[in-house]
Amino acid sequence: MNDNTRRNMPLFPISIVMKLTELSARQIRYYEEHDLIHPARTEGNRRLFSFNDVDKLLEIKALLEQGVNLAGIKRVFELNEQAVNILQAGHQMQAKKEVSDSAIHRRLKRELMHAGRFGKTSLIQGELSRFFH
Amino acid sequence: MNDNTRRNMPLFPISIVMKLTELSARQIRYYEEHDLIHPARTEGNRRLFSFNDVDKLLEIKALLEQGVNLAGIKRVFELNEQAVNILQAGHQMQAKKEVSDSAIHRRLKRELMHAGRFGKTSLIQGELSRFFH
DNA sequence: ATCTTATGTCATAAAAGCTCACATGTCAAT
DNA sequence: ATTGACATGTGAGCTTTTATGACATAAGAT
Numbered sequence: 001m002n003d004n005t006r007r008n009m010p011l012f013p014i015s016i017v018m019k020l021t022e023l024s025a026r027q028i029r030y031y032e033e034h035d036l037i038h039p040a041r042t043e044g045n046r047r048l049f050s051f052n053d054v055d056k057l058l059e060i061k062a063l064l065e066q067g068v069n070l071a072g073i074k075r076v077f078e079l080n081e082q083a084v085n086i087l088q089a090g091h092q093m094q095a096k097k098e099v100s101d102s103a104i105h106r107r108l109k110r111e112l113m114h115a116g117r118f119g120k121t122s123l124i125q126g127e128l129s130r131f132f133h
Numbered sequence: 134m135n136d137n138t139r140r141n142m143p144l145f146p147i148s149i150v151m152k153l154t155e156l157s158a159r160q161i162r163y164y165e166e167h168d169l170i171h172p173a174r175t176e177g178n179r180r181l182f183s184f185n186d187v188d189k190l191l192e193i194k195a196l197l198e199q200g201v202n203l204a205g206i207k208r209v210f211e212l213n214e215q216a217v218n219i220l221q222a223g224h225q226m227q228a229k230k231e232v233s234d235s236a237i238h239r240r241l242k243r244e245l246m247h248a249g250r251f252g253k254t255s256l257i258q259g260e261l262s263r264f265f266h
Numbered sequence: 267a268t269c270t271t272a273t274g275t276c277a278t279a280a281a282a283g284c285t286c287a288c289a290t291g292t293c294a295a296t
Numbered sequence: 297a298t299t300g301a302c303a304t305g306t307g308a309g310c311t312t313t314t315a316t317g318a319c320a321t322a323a324g325a326t
Contacts, residue, residue, distance in 0.1 A: 012144060013313095014283070024304075024305080026303090027303080027304065029284090030304070042148070044283090044284090045311080046282085046283055046284075046311095046312070069303090146282095148313070158315095175282085178280085178281080179281070179313085
């Protein structure tokens with residue numbers, strides 16, 4: 001099980017996410033409705049959020065506070081993911097060639113993953129991020 | 134917010150803990166009834182488990198599989214906590230004296246925290262432990 | 267054979283979450 | 297000033313999840 005898997009593991013009910021992000025249930029559901037997050041569901045249709053989901057919600061919150069609207073935030077996310085994909089592809093190529101100065105690449109990828117959270121992230125996000133590596 | 138605080142943050146509903154530990158709700162509640170864990174509660178009285186709780190449950194499971202009964206497990210936990218306290222005290226003394234070869238001490242403390250999980254821990258625990266530092 | 271320990275199962279009640287619908291505050295454009 | 301879009305609040309009705317408590321039982325210990 002790798003880091004990505006762990007960050008995407010569905011763990012939290014909405015009540016916990018509300019506290020972690022200081023968002024209302026309405027807000028969280030609204031952002032999902034607009035395809036900014038895609039929490040998993042239990043068999044009984046209850047939302048289950050991963051660390052990644054929480055992270056994204058904090059990013060949404062920060063961007064909204066900076067005046068970006070949901071459409072803009074969606075774009076930010078898309079671009080971010082593209083960049084990550086490109087880096088991953090490069091990373092895999094390297095792995096096959098066994099060149100593997102992968103440490104540098106991993107670092108770059110991480111920085112990209114966290115791009116968009118330019119500085120002014122909430123305290124909570126700062127704290128939460130420490131759950132990860 | 135320090136590492137300890139984070140590990141003790143109430144996050145998971147019992148359903149998630151069931152999957153994480155592969156224990157039944159009955160088992161989890163039974164262990165609580167016998168004071169092996171003390172999950173937090175929501176206002177509405179639902180259990181909320183922390184990473185530490187999950188960790189403890191995995192340890193309980195491992196020890197049970199090794200034939201230790203609940204009374205024995207309780208003792209193991211108590212001894213473990215004692216040791217941690219002693220180390221912490223020493224650590225604080227050092228901090229005041231500003232001697233601070235604290236890295237070594239932290240390491241020792243961590244190893245003690247994880248003592249009792251001698252080797253044969255479950256796969257899941259191994260995976261889960263990677264959430265932490 | 268009986269007791270203890272750990273766990274399963276079921277009933278009942280309450281909490282938490284879901285969707286849908288309607289209301290509202292804030293801007294920007296007309 | 298009016299309209300409209302966006303983001304969010306609120307409430308009703310319903311379903312899922314969890315809690316507690318009681319009773320049942322398998323496996324060991326006495």
